[in-house]
Amino acid sequence: MSAAETTLSVAAQDRVFRPRGVVGASVEELVAELTATGFEPLVTPVGRDVGEVRLTGAAMDPKAVGPGDLFVAVAGSRAHGADFVMTALDAGAAAILTDVAGSERVRDRVGYRIPVIEVRRVREAAGPSAALIYGNSASSGPALFGVTGTNGKTTTTYFLRSLLDELLRPHQRATGLIGTIEIASGEDRIPSKMTTPEAVQLHSLMALFREAGVAAAAMEVSSHAISYQRTSGLFYAVAGFTNLTQDHLDLHGSMEEYFAAKAALFARRRTRSSVVIVDDPWGWRMAETATGHVVTLATAETPDPAADWAVTEVRPHLLGSAFTLYNRHTRESIRSRTGLPGRFNVANAALAAVMVLTADESTGLGVSRREIVAALEQADPFTISVPGRMQVIGTAPAAIVDFAHNPDAMIRTLEAAASTSEGKTILVIGAAGERDSAKRPLMGAIAVRMADHVIISDDDPHGEDPAQIRAGLLEGAREALQNEDLGSTALEEISPRREAILRAVEVARPEDTIILAGRGHEVHQDFAGTRHPIDDRVELARALRLRGFPTAADAPDTEPDPDLAMTTRLSPAEGGDTA
Ligand SMILES: CC(=O)N[C@H]1[C@@H](OP(=O)(O)OP(=O)(O)OC[C@H]2O[C@@H](n3ccc(=O)[nH]c3=O)[C@H](O)[C@@H]2O)O[C@H](CO)[C@@H](O)[C@@H]1O[C@H](C)C(=O)N[C@@H](C)C(=O)N[C@H](CCC(=O)O)C(=O)O
Ligand SMILES: Nc1ncnc2c1ncn2[C@@H]1O[C@H](COP(=O)(O)OP(=O)(O)OP(=O)(O)O)[C@@H](O)[C@H]1O
Numbered sequence: 355m356s357a358a359e360t361t362l363s364v365a366a367q368d369r370v371f372r373p374r375g376v377v378g379a380s381v382e383e384l385v386a387e388l389t390a391t392g393f394e395p396l397v398t399p400v401g402r403d404v405g406e407v408r409l410t411g412a413a414m415d416p417k418a419v420g421p422g423d424l425f426v427a428v429a430g431s432r433a434h435g436a437d438f439v440m441t442a443l444d445a446g447a448a449a450i451l452t453d454v455a456g457s458e459r460v461r462d463r464v465g466y467r468i469p470v471i472e473v474r475r476v477r478e479a480a481g482p483s484a485a486l487i488y489g490n491s492a493s494s495g496p497a498l499f500g501v502t503g504t505n506g507k508t509t510t511t512y513f514l515r516s517l518l519d520e521l522l523r524p525h526q527r528a529t530g531l532i533g534t535i536e537i538a539s540g541e542d543r544i545p546s547k548m549t550t551p552e553a554v555q556l557h558s559l560m561a562l563f564r565e566a567g568v569a570a571a572a573m574e575v576s577s578h579a580i581s582y583q584r585t586s587g588l589f590y591a592v593a594g595f596t597n598l599t600q601d602h603l604d605l606h607g608s609m610e611e612y613f614a615a616k617a618a619l620f621a622r623r624r625t626r627s628s629v630v631i632v633d634d635p636w637g638w639r640m641a642e643t644a645t646g647h648v649v650t651l652a653t654a655e656t657p658d659p660a661a662d663w664a665v666t667e668v669r670p671h672l673l674g675s676a677f678t679l680y681n682r683h684t685r686e687s688i689r690s691r692t693g694l695p696g697r698f699n700v701a702n703a704a705l706a707a708v709m710v711l712t713a714d715e716s717t718g719l720g721v722s723r724r725e726i727v728a729a730l731e732q733a734d735p736f737t738i739s740v741p742g743r744m745q746v747i748g749t750a751p752a753a754i755v756d757f758a759h760n761p762d763a764m765i766r767t768l769e770a771a772a773s774t775s776e777g778k779t780i781l782v783i784g785a786a787g788e789r790d791s792a793k794r795p796l797m798g799a800i801a802v803r804m805a806d807h808v809i810i811s812d813d814d815p816h817g818e819d820p821a822q823i824r825a826g827l828l829e830g831a832r833e834a835l836q837n838e839d840l841g842s843t844a845l846e847e848i849s850p851r852r853e854a855i856l857r858a859v860e861v862a863r864p865e866d867t868i869i870l871a872g873r874g875h876e877v878h879q880d881f882a883g884t885r886h887p888i889d890d891r892v893e894l895a896r897a898l899r900l901r902g903f904p905t906a907a908d909a910p911d912t913e914p915d916p917d918l919a920m921t922t923r924l925s926p927a928e929g930g931d932t933a
Pocket of ligand 2: 503504505506507508509510534549574576596597698699701702742743744756757758759762763764766767874
């Protein structure tokens with residue numbers, strides 16, 4: 355199934371994107387497993403028949419439950435999954451795993467119609483339970499490559515999958531992908547709901563991958579996933595760390611806690627080998643905290659000589675860069691390149707390369723080192739388009755859609771724009787509502803420091819007032835403009851986003867660079883639960899064509915939009931708004 359070929363809801367897609375031949379486990383076997391692993395389960399109603407009920411799947415979202423599933427009902431900030439037990443029962447749930455509050459709710463709603471397994475730490479128990487049902491263990495495969503870090507996860511996993519494909523295709527073996535944009539099993543794919551799905555879905559995917567002949571899979575591991583126990587019961591062949599900078603402090607509280615959440619991935623019981631980028635002190639701390647086999651990688655302009663691998667000889671190559679990977683122990687030098695703009699994409703590509711080289715040493719991917727080196731040097735696996743990540747839509751002006759939505763990513767993206775552009779940098783930026791509001795003024799200040807023309811607009815406001823979110827960005831931008839010598843930087847506030855994009859193209863000259871930051875591949879804005887369709891890549895391509903600017907070969911097709919052709923914004927000189 356491909357995302358384009360289906361009209362199923364995301365939960366319904368979760369339900370059909372499942373393995374077929376699951377042997378499963380009985381409630382009795384599950385209870386024995388949970389007892390052995392210290393969860394002290396309590397089963398109601400007590401009786402022989404209950405123990406014999408067979409479980410052939412598992413789901414946490416009641417709308418994703420299928421016949422024979424274990425429905426894992428968790429307490430959340432909005433609701434308790436057990437409140438939706440009727441939906442799960444109607445869909446054919448065979449048993450429920452929940453906590454004390456959940457089992458009371460189930461009993462209130464449906465009495466003793468279904469076996470209930472009660473444990474204290476449901477989220478933690480979900481992983482091992484699903485692992486048992488789907489037959490997953492540390493050695494059952496596929497070889498999992500997990501990537502964590504504040505920025506670069508999606509790009510690195512696309513790079514990893516591209517390299518793994520290059521290596522495994524000749525051996526008639528497929529690859530998989532789990533991340534922010536999509537979940538893919540060989541040729542089949544569905545769009546993602548989350549960066550890292552819940553444990554029950556992850557375990558189902560491992561079984562699906564095996565059925566589909568997927569030998570290796572690249573997976574993004576968000577810090578939310580680790581904090582919410584979504585990776586419980588999974589085992590990684592190699593885990594990679596990109597970087598740690600400010601984001602998600604609403605969940606983690608402090609950088610220390612954010613670090614600790616990520617560090618849990620690099621424990622020996624979870625991961626065989628870790629590859630850690632050590633360009634900053636957080637990286638070195640991660641390498642010291644990791645407990646398995648640890649390999650360090652330096653990608654900064656002046657690489658730390660203590661690292662095992664270093665990126666050297668970075669040179670411009672088309673829009674991207676060519677680079678050398680050097681191992682200080684073996685003196686091995688491997689020349690590779692990436693077609694994606696930005697120095698940070700060299701780091702992402704180097705991480706993907708070293709993760710696969712490391713898997714070769716420690717897990718045996720079944721491909722030779724010579725094949726890996728040949729793929730890196732000759733097959734160009736990192737010259738691919740990653741949806742909405744430094745995606746080039748127009749060429750003169752250079753017009754790029756990017757996903758930068760935190761301070762560090764903005765700095766890196768704007769550095770990349772400045773290094774390639776001879777003209778002005780024009781930036782459209784917003785911030786998501788109900789997420790880490792402390793980063794908004796920082797992002798506003800970075801915008802006016804690094805771009806020449808800044809248009810502050812909307813991202814996904816969610817339940818928050820969009821004007822209030824823009825005000826947070828504007829506050830930082832105005833303060834920097836007042837206190838720092840920023841020359842003639844222009845600052846505007848334009849909502850809706852579509853108009854902001856039109857304006858960016860309106861003020862651009864062919865030698866300039868336009869960056870639409872923050873939304874990347876996303877195709878809807880969420881305004882208090884109402885989804886408003888908008889795809890930055892389409893809007894940008896349409897606006898460029900409207901002005902007669904050239905678009906990139908793989909820019910999206912656009913119909914001339916009658917509404918858009920009629921839209922005329924007043925320029926500031928004509929009395930239009932400026933901030
Ligand atoms: C902060 C966070 O991660 N929250 C996740 C968590 O929510 P929660 O514990 O509050 O649970 P809840 O929403 O009250 O729901 C509890 C139970 O009731 C069920 N329910 C709830 C409401 C309803 O109407 N119907 C329903 O069936 C839910 O399916 C669930 O089983 O568990 C829910 C069930 O899986 C997730 O949907 C929810 O993700 C929310 C939507 C979310 O936005 N998560 C983001 C922040 C997230 O996880 N992002 C990271 C990437 C971050 C990044 O790097 O940018 C990710 O890995 O995706
Ligand atoms: N290694 C990196 N270091 C800093 N910034 C990066 C790096 N790689 C990508 N970026 C920037 O971060 C943005 C998001 O990149 P990407 O989607 O690959 O990361 P991510 O970790 O998956 O992000 P998210 O978790 O928010 O989806 C890119 O659009 C780019 O602006």
